Amino acid sequence: MTHSSWAYLSNYLIYSSMAVYTLAFFAHAYETAWAVRAPESQTPEGNLLTKTLDYTRTEKVARIATAFMILGFVLLFAGVIARGVSAGRVPWGNMYEFSITGALAFCGAYLAALRKYDLRWLGLLVSIAVLLTLGTAITVLYRPSAPLVPALKSTWLVIHVSAAIISGGVFLLANTIAAAYLYLDSMQAKGERKAWAKRLPSLEVLDQLSYRLVAFVFPLWTFAVVAGAIWAEHAWGRYWGWDPKETWAFITWVAYAAYLHARVTVGWRGRKAAWLCLFAGSTFLFNYVYVNVWGTGKHTYSGL
Incomplete structure (x- = not known):
């Protein structure tokens, strides 16, 4: 593959990771919204007493959301690697490359912490932050692959x-x-x-x-x-x-x-x-x- 082909592959992989992170965002939003269960107990007048949470109903969606986060991380990681191959160097030579790698590190830190702590509730915020970072990178900060300054x-x-x-x-x-x-x-x-x-x-x-x-x-x-x-x-x-x-x-x-x-x-x-x-x-x-x-x-x- 030529350097140009690797550059295009990097872009496609980053676009794909954004699509997957979007799916992760919607899955986390669904999990949060549908975990609120309508109260079963009522006053004689029919007023609601309490609302409860039932995350057993959304456990499958939560796992899917985490799987999307992992898949997005893998695609973004591949995109960063492809960017480096296209430039013939490590992909940290400008603001665009630092941003996509920074988004990768942020998501990686979340997934690593998730192995020890129950942080799935943070998935909604992490997916939004990663999407905003990648969106800014490809729309405002993007620059073609080029050699490093001396x-x-x-x-x-x-x-x-x-x-x-x-x-x-x-x-x-x-x-x-x-x-x-x-x-x-x-x-x-x-x-x-x-x-x-x-x-x-x-x-x-x-x-x-x-x-x-x-x-x-x-x-x-x-x-x-x-x-x-x-x-x-x-x-x-x-x-x-x-x-x-x-x-x-x-x-x-x-x-x-x-x-x-x-x-x-x-x-x-x-x-x-x-x-x-x-x-x-x-x-x-x-x-x-x-x-x-x-x-x-x-x-x-x-x-x-």
Whole structure:
């Protein structure tokens, strides 16, 4: 196959993964909607007393939704590989390639966590986030395969960027869980959870899971920052130059370090910790979107 054929194959695989993720989204939405069962008990006047949940009715749909998520991951993984083959390099040379790989890492982090924790309730949010990322990538960020700029032709590209992508995927999953915590916390502050939300884990479980994800991946993000500094010395003759990309990567590191420090030493839990986690995640997203697209400096490789 020619490089052009591989590029077309990559596009078709990514389009196919989007179609499968759309099916996963509808399956998760169906599961959530139809798990709410009409109450059987009534007052003498016929008013409804309570609503209950019956997920046994939607168990098959839930399994189908998870299967769609796995299939979408496989197709997207193949699409990323095909993109790399078409370019004759690792597929992380511009904003489009980083976005499709980032969506892959985000979904992969969800599926990996799903093996240990009951996170199928997150499938709805994950499928939406992946679809939005891929949709933006193919409509706004897409660029044809092209050789790397000289500064990126290094083994450190694989080491540094792969660590950053994996870290970003896990960070975003932790932020999604933190956002779910804040939403459910505000719901419970007004009274009982809504019927559809009763299937979600307790606030304590969400708080602990978000913390564990950040604690697990923070050393990898630290390594990514250090590897980037070593690569900068090889490419530009200096370890650190306060380039916007470097600065915001360091700000993200400080923010997540503050989150972990606040939990371990100060004992922050619950709402304060969730807000701090979201703040740290926002610095990562700012670096990913704003600095890549509109920023200036040596790290402007978006291709836009």
